[in-house]
Amino acid sequence: MTQLILQSVVSGILVGGIYGLVALGLALAFGVLKVLNVAHGELLMLGGYASFFAFTYWGIDPFVSMPLVFVAMFGFGVLLYLVLFRFVTRTEIHTRIKNSLLISFGLVLVLQALAVRFFTADERTISTSYSLEAFTIGPVRVPVVRLAGLVVAVVAALALEWLLSRTRFGRALRATSEDWTRAALTGVDVRRVYLIAFALSAALAAIAGSLVSLGYSISPSIGLGWTLKALIVVVLAGLGSMRGIIVAGIFLGLVESLASVWLGGQYREVVALVLFLVILSFRPQGFFGRAHA
Amino acid sequence: MRRGPSAIVAAVVLALLVAVGLVSGSQHILTLTIQTMVLAALASSWNILGGFAGQISLGHAAFFGLGALVTRELWLGGTGLGVAILAAVAITAVAAGIVGVPMLRFRDIYFAIGTLALGVAVFITAGNLWPGITSLPAEDLRNYDFTGPYFVALSVLLTTVAISLWLKHSKVGLGMMTVRDDEEAAGATGVDAFAHKMIAFVISASLAALAGSAFAYFSVSYYPNFAFSVLWTFEAILVVFIGGIGTIVGPLFGAVFFIVGRDLLPTDIDEFQVVLFGLLFIVVVLLMPGGLTEAAERLVARTRRPDRETTAEEPTATKGKELI
Numbered sequence: 001m002t003q004l005i006l007q008s009v010v011s012g013i014l015v016g017g018i019y020g021l022v023a024l025g026l027a028l029a030f031g032v033l034k035v036l037n038v039a040h041g042e043l044l045m046l047g048g049y050a051s052f053f054a055f056t057y058w059g060i061d062p063f064v065s066m067p068l069v070f071v072a073m074f075g076f077g078v079l080l081y082l083v084l085f086r087f088v089t090r091t092e093i094h095t096r097i098k099n100s101l102l103i104s105f106g107l108v109l110v111l112q113a114l115a116v117r118f119f120t121a122d123e124r125t126i127s128t129s130y131s132l133e134a135f136t137i138g139p140v141r142v143p144v145v146r147l148a149g150l151v152v153a154v155v156a157a158l159a160l161e162w163l164l165s166r167t168r169f170g171r172a173l174r175a176t177s178e179d180w181t182r183a184a185l186t187g188v189d190v191r192r193v194y195l196i197a198f199a200l201s202a203a204l205a206a207i208a209g210s211l212v213s214l215g216y217s218i219s220p221s222i223g224l225g226w227t228l229k230a231l232i233v234v235v236l237a238g239l240g241s242m243r244g245i246i247v248a249g250i251f252l253g254l255v256e257s258l259a260s261v262w263l264g265g266q267y268r269e270v271v272a273l274v275l276f277l278v279i280l281s282f283r284p285q286g287f288f289g290r291a292h293a
Numbered sequence: 294m295r296r297g298p299s300a301i302v303a304a305v306v307l308a309l310l311v312a313v314g315l316v317s318g319s320q321h322i323l324t325l326t327i328q329t330m331v332l333a334a335l336a337s338s339w340n341i342l343g344g345f346a347g348q349i350s351l352g353h354a355a356f357f358g359l360g361a362l363v364t365r366e367l368w369l370g371g372t373g374l375g376v377a378i379l380a381a382v383a384i385t386a387v388a389a390g391i392v393g394v395p396m397l398r399f400r401d402i403y404f405a406i407g408t409l410a411l412g413v414a415v416f417i418t419a420g421n422l423w424p425g426i427t428s429l430p431a432e433d434l435r436n437y438d439f440t441g442p443y444f445v446a447l448s449v450l451l452t453t454v455a456i457s458l459w460l461k462h463s464k465v466g467l468g469m470m471t472v473r474d475d476e477e478a479a480g481a482t483g484v485d486a487f488a489h490k491m492i493a494f495v496i497s498a499s500l501a502a503l504a505g506s507a508f509a510y511f512s513v514s515y516y517p518n519f520a521f522s523v524l525w526t527f528e529a530i531l532v533v534f535i536g537g538i539g540t541i542v543g544p545l546f547g548a549v550f551f552i553v554g555r556d557l558l559p560t561d562i563d564e565f566q567v568v569l570f571g572l573l574f575i576v577v578v579l580l581m582p583g584g585l586t587e588a589a590e591r592l593v594a595r596t597r598r599p600d601r602e603t604t605a606e607e608p609t610a611t612k613g614k615e616l617i
Contacts, residue, residue, distance in 0.1 A: 036402055036405075084575065084579075087579050088579075094401065097401060097402050098349060098401070098402075099578055099579075101349065101402070101405060102349075102530075102534065102574075102578045103574075103575045103578050103579060105527070105530070105574075106531075106571045106572070106574040106575035106578065107571070107575065108571075109527070109531075109567050109568070109570065109571030109574070110567070110568050110571035110572060110575075112567075113563075113564040113565070113567035113568045113571065114564065114568060116564050117564035117565070117568075224413075224523065228409065228410065228413060231406050231409075231410075232410070235403075235406065266417070266421045267417075267418075267421065269413070269414070269417055270414045270417050270418055273410045273411070273413060273414040274414060276410055277395065277407060277410055277411065277414075280399065280403060280406075280407055281395050281398065
């Protein structure tokens with residue numbers, strides 16, 4: 001039993017890092033543009049396929065293709081912003097959130113259907129020569145690729161933190177998310193900030209997708225599930241809080257993992273969702289958010 | 294549009310629907326019409342909460358599924374269909390009243406996310422508790438008659454439309470729309486926002502359960518959790534927005550457009566149908582907030598003489614116009 005629990009703790013932490021990474025992108029778009037992109041999980045799915053096909057057809061190692069996938073999905077994010085989300089950001093905040101929810105929901109349908117059409121509905125996993133390798137700490141087994149996933153997630157979060165707090169662009173970005181009108185008055189090019197923030201959000205989702213296709217599996221229909229995980233993490237961390245996100249992700253991973261030990265794997269998501277609703281009811285600002293956020 | 298012509302149109306459509314149910318021997322047409330009526334009823338029920346009261350629910354399928362589940366279990370268990378449906382609606386109303394309390398405390402986006410989480414949690418739980426497929430007994434299957442399900446679906450649709458119509462012109466319904474347009478202002482003018490949202494939530498859920506009952510009575514076999522699938526919510530939202538949110542005919546028109554369109558498009562590439570509807574939905578949200586109903590109405594208004602055009606310009610709160 002102790003071994004089972006320890007193993008669950010480790011698996012929970014490892015998957016939680018990816019939850020955090022997915023949520024990071026969602027929170028970035030929400031925090032800066034005030035758009036809720038429910039197609040975030042579909043962007044993850046696309047990133048996962050990009051890595052999968054790069055590996056299957058050209059033999060490119062997923063860790064090598066990750067920067068390429070990042071750049072490609074950054075470009076796709078730019079496209080999505082210019083074609084769709086740009087129009088949403090012109091409206092006032094309430095309409096913005098509602099309309100972005102709706103059009104990204106349309107996007108979910110489109111991207112998912114296209115993925116079924118072109119990638120088939122099969123479940124895919126990248127199996128590299130090192131995919132099955134793992135090392136053991138005492139009674140606990142730690143799969144190498146999943147550990148690498150956690151490391152990538154943490155590195156991405158730190159890089160984003162650095163970008164936000166240490167660079168000129170980061171300052172413009174924070175100013176925009178606080179109050180875009182005042183940011184615009186002080187000379188910030190708000191549209192450029194929006195464009196880059198959204199593209200960055202898509203690129204982060206894609207990186208998470210690469211990790212999912214490496215350590216877990218992808219299929220065209222995984223999007224909604226991941227979006228929901230990201231939403232849960234964002235709300236747990238508190239809307240507008242970037243720092244708590246990886247921690248909140250790991251917390252969610254742990255809760256799910258331990259819940260499946262006691263209640264069985266089939267209730268793992270239900271427990272997370274119920275916990276989410278309870279926290280949303282009693283602490284809507286999340287664990288790390290400010291009371292008024 | 295004024296009341297006279299639309300009442301005539303409604304009567305003609307109803308007569309046609311009854312005639313199709315009585316006369317048509319084509320299983321294809323009957324199936325399509327039943328599917329359209331069920332989806333139209335479900336979409337109209339979503340529209341009461343989403344269109345009238347302005348609360349975007351992403352968990353509507355939970356109530357559709359609950360209605361289907363209770364109806365199916367009771368009815369296959371030997372209870373009369375009418376009793377089974379009433380029980381399903383009553384149970385769903387109570388369930389909605391209970392979950393509505395925490396859900397409706399969430400505002401805007403939190404309500405959407407909260408209901409999505411609820412819907413997914415219920416879907417997974419239903420799949421865990423009722424894993425087996427539910428099928429009609431072989432005997433019923435041999436004598437399967439479309440007429441029963443057809444008229445059940447028609448009655449369900451009529452009930453839903455009648456309640457929507459009544460709500461739209463009642464004091465409660467007006468209160469809902471006030472809450473939708475400005476919750477603070479509604480409170481300031483003495484409209485109890487929470488109570489109005491709650492009424493919309495319970496009516497909307499109960500009618501979704503009613504649509505679920507029609508689905509359960511019509512379907513030959515399905516996995517019980519299929520009725521809880523988030524797909525139902527998605528289709529309802531798609532249909533409401535494409536048709537015209539906040540109106541009576543919007544969801545009906547949208548459902549016809551959706552089911553007939555899906556039937557007419559080439560079926561060898563299923564995915565492109567979804568892509569087309571998804572794109573159309575995005576276009577509607579971005580460019581035509583009144584949906585196809587409004588677009589069609591503008592077209593009609595344009596072809597008429599300019600002095601009559603003004604009748605179509607009655608503003609409604611949805612930034613769109615209503616036909617009935």
